[in-house]
Amino acid sequence: MRVVVEKLTKRFGGVVALDDVSMEVPSSSKVGIIGPNGSGKTTLFNVITGYYTPEKGKVLIGDGKKLTDITGWNPNEIARLGVVRTFQIPRLIPSLTVLENLLIFYDYNRCASIGYALRRKWLECEKKAVSKAMGILREFGLLEISNKKPSELSAGHLKLVETLRGLMADARVFLLDEPFAGIETWMARRLIEVIKMINSERKATFIVIEHRISELLEGVDYIYVLHNGRLLAEGKPGEVINDERVVKAYLGG
Ligand SMILES: Nc1ncnc2c1ncn2[C@@H]1O[C@H](COP(=O)(O)OP(=O)(O)OP(=O)(O)O)[C@@H](O)[C@H]1O
């Protein structure tokens, strides 16, 4: 699924968190977003996913040439289109196990029809959800943590599980906010492999915010750079990190 952002502006009082930002994220691509602290990266995700309404501009999403204007839609409506996100600090539900945290992302609406109720098919639906969740945990080598609570998991596993919830929801667009923050290098590499796998096998689109640029470079095809709410540069990973303006922004220039 393709994501297009057109001239977005989002203010908080006197702070212009996003200033006329436009981006084009092609279907099935992996795009990175970098920029110094406070440059508007998380705000961009909050606007795309409907947590904030922009003062100006549009968010469009869709397949091929047919795009739907989702500006002003609420987060639930946007999630139902297949857009999922992860947070800078992972937000799994602490009282639920890993398996249960996956189960709550299953689309139970598909079982909510009168037909299902009349034929007492709820159990069948629950079974399908469990087998889907177990299938995902098996595929990504996480069966051994399926009954663990978030407090028992490493930072890397928290990030991984949060990402895999998107598969439960059959997500088509994954927005990952600093997936490598606070995790060990080998785990970051594993997460990159997971992103690549989901991208190539399920044709999902990824937009990844990250400060750990060396790791990000391995995982994405294209990068946008934000600085003070504005788009500072864009391009292929190798080009962007050598861009003088980008280097200057990171050095505080
Ligand atoms: N809910 C809010 N209320 C007021 N100001 C906000 C709010 N959210 C973000 N801001 C401000 O908007 C600007 C952009 O913040 P944002 O969180 O988008 O930056 P970021 O690029 O994600 O930074 P970081 O790399 O530190 O996560 C900052 O000046 C921030 O203080």
Ligand SMILES: [Mg+2]
């Ligand atoms: Mg942020």
